[in-house]
Amino acid sequence: MDANLKRSLLIDNFQNPQNKGLIDDESYIKINTNNESCIDELDFMIKIEDDIIKDIRFDGEACAISTSTASVMIKTLIGKTVKEALTIISNYENMIDEKAYDKDILGEAIIYDEIYKQPNRKKCALLPWNGIKEILEKYI
Amino acid sequence: MDIREEFPMLVNNKDLIYFDNGATTFKPKLVIDSIKDYYENYTSNAHRGDYNISLKTDMKYEGTRKKVKDFINASKPEEIIFTSGTTEGLNMLIQGFFKNYLNKDDEILLTKSEHASNLLPWFRLCEEIGCKIVYIDLDKDLKVTLDNVKKKVNSKTKVISLAHITNVVGDIRPIKEIASYAHENNILVVVDAAQSVPHIKVDVQDLDCDFLVFSGHKMCGPTGVGVLYGKYELLDKLKPYNLGGGMNASFSPEGNIELKSLPQRLEAGTPNIEGVIGLGAAIDYLSLLDMDKVHEYEVKLKEYLVKRLKENDKIIIYNENSESGILAFNVKDVFSQDTAIYLNDYNICVRAGSHCAKILKEELDIKNTCRISLYFYNTKEEIDKLVSVLKNTDMLYNQILL
Numbered sequence: 001m002d003a004n005l006k007r008s009l010l011i012d013n014f015q016n017p018q019n020k021g022l023i024d025d026e027s028y029i030k031i032n033t034n035n036e037s038c039i040d041e042l043d044f045m046i047k048i049e050d051d052i053i054k055d056i057r058f059d060g061e062a063c064a065i066s067t068s069t070a071s072v073m074i075k076t077l078i079g080k081t082v083k084e085a086l087t088i089i090s091n092y093e094n095m096i097d098e099k100a101y102d103k104d105i106l107g108e109a110i111i112y113d114e115i116y117k118q119p120n121r122k123k124c125a126l127l128p129w130n131g132i133k134e135i136l137e138k139y140i
Numbered sequence: 141m142d143i144r145e146e147f148p149m150l151v152n153n154k155d156l157i158y159f160d161n162g163a164t165t166f167k168p169k170l171v172i173d174s175i176k177d178y179y180e181n182y183t184s185n186a187h188r189g190d191y192n193i194s195l196k197t198d199m200k201y202e203g204t205r206k207k208v209k210d211f212i213n214a215s216k217p218e219e220i221i222f223t224s225g226t227t228e229g230l231n232m233l234i235q236g237f238f239k240n241y242l243n244k245d246d247e248i249l250l251t252k253s254e255h256a257s258n259l260l261p262w263f264r265l266c267e268e269i270g271c272k273i274v275y276i277d278l279d280k281d282l283k284v285t286l287d288n289v290k291k292k293v294n295s296k297t298k299v300i301s302l303a304h305i306t307n308v309v310g311d312i313r314p315i316k317e318i319a320s321y322a323h324e325n326n327i328l329v330v331v332d333a334a335q336s337v338p339h340i341k342v343d344v345q346d347l348d349c350d351f352l353v354f355s356g357h358k359m360c361g362p363t364g365v366g367v368l369y370g371k372y373e374l375l376d377k378l379k380p381y382n383l384g385g386g387m388n389a390s391f392s393p394e395g396n397i398e399l400k401s402l403p404q405r406l407e408a409g410t411p412n413i414e415g416v417i418g419l420g421a422a423i424d425y426l427s428l429l430d431m432d433k434v435h436e437y438e439v440k441l442k443e444y445l446v447k448r449l450k451e452n453d454k455i456i457i458y459n460e461n462s463e464s465g466i467l468a469f470n471v472k473d474v475f476s477q478d479t480a481i482y483l484n485d486y487n488i489c490v491r492a493g494s495h496c497a498k499i500l501k502e503e504l505d506i507k508n509t510c511r512i513s514l515y516f517y518n519t520k521e522e523i524d525k526l527v528s529v530l531k532n533t534d535m536l537y538n539q540i541l542l
Contacts, residue, residue, distance in 0.1 A: 007537075011537050039494060040477070067475075121481070
């Protein structure tokens, strides 16, 4: 993907993130994620029904990478089964860690395919995905 | 000679702009050489040998104690205890002295802008013995005033523990006035001087504080060494946490231990000899520079920084009125860490985050900031570079991805 397009998608997701703001609803599972090596701190809530991810919402204060990838992740995972979501997450992690991955299932998340060139941002790019993975793994 | 030529970090990194001196400072060559000299020419343990190189080590080690005593104007060298740094100094003090000194329901006065190391050890003590923390209100400039201290003092108040200069806001607290009022009310005063001893002239007798702690590495010295100062009669009651060699006068198989007097009693085991020797060299260096001049230069530099940053209406400054070289700021609508990483692209080092003062956000109403902390080797030219780079912040988010 063209670098300018990647940038504009990232900035768009950062400035107008999907589903930002938590709601008061007991049917959601909640998790807090924070990055020990920096100051990102995001809360997530996820609603799973009949094994399908119905909704994910988030809130908090974090850098452009963390915030935008939270938004991208939410768009990518809603509507997927728990198992499909876990496959996507593991592919995303492989991409960030420079391992082999299937780019066809990553959707917009492909814009982070060069983050490995900035090692200090890898954790930012992984933070939201790790949080949701923790919930999904418990669910299975 | 240009001061910057004396710092290998500055000589070897010509393009580097280092604005994170509140975190740690660069070392002048004479500090590095003093450590090298110890390892290459007279390595030996302190306080033990009957041979020349050990006597030299002893002389250098105890020599630093005298240098520290003079540097902060303590009454005697025995009031100077070497620690691993400010954090250890505070923990030693709180666990070794205040745990015995305080009773259930006694009150400790702190502020929300203290560093974690002047909060967490007190939290634990409260859990252990049932004493209580009371926060002094900060004024609109986030400063501590004597009036606000008085408002929180009552018959249960037994200790006030404050940073001399805070590491986020950079305000200089009126310790002398607070100590004078505290002593009239039988309250002890602890000073976290990690950000003051490196930057201003500190005179413990003039301040009349009861205890004071600081770190070597924030004042051109090596990491892993620091100082705990206490008035002799009080320090003498501090119960050592570490027992072992060098601190006992005698002991019997039945377990009767007789401890040495100060300062050895509080320095069990082989100390950080290279660190103490390096700290001695750092004090020699700072004494030559003259701390009053260091402070004067930093204040002028900070004023220049504020003036230049104000040219840019996208910059929000949080502590314009503090009298030290610390400046907290953000770029409008930009997360502090993104600003720091953007500046890093231009080899400018600033710190982003809550700066170990995680409860200050309640006062600042903003969680994270970028912090610039200046030292005497920073220059106006470096500030000009920062200002010009910050002019392009429209580009900031364009640079995030490669």
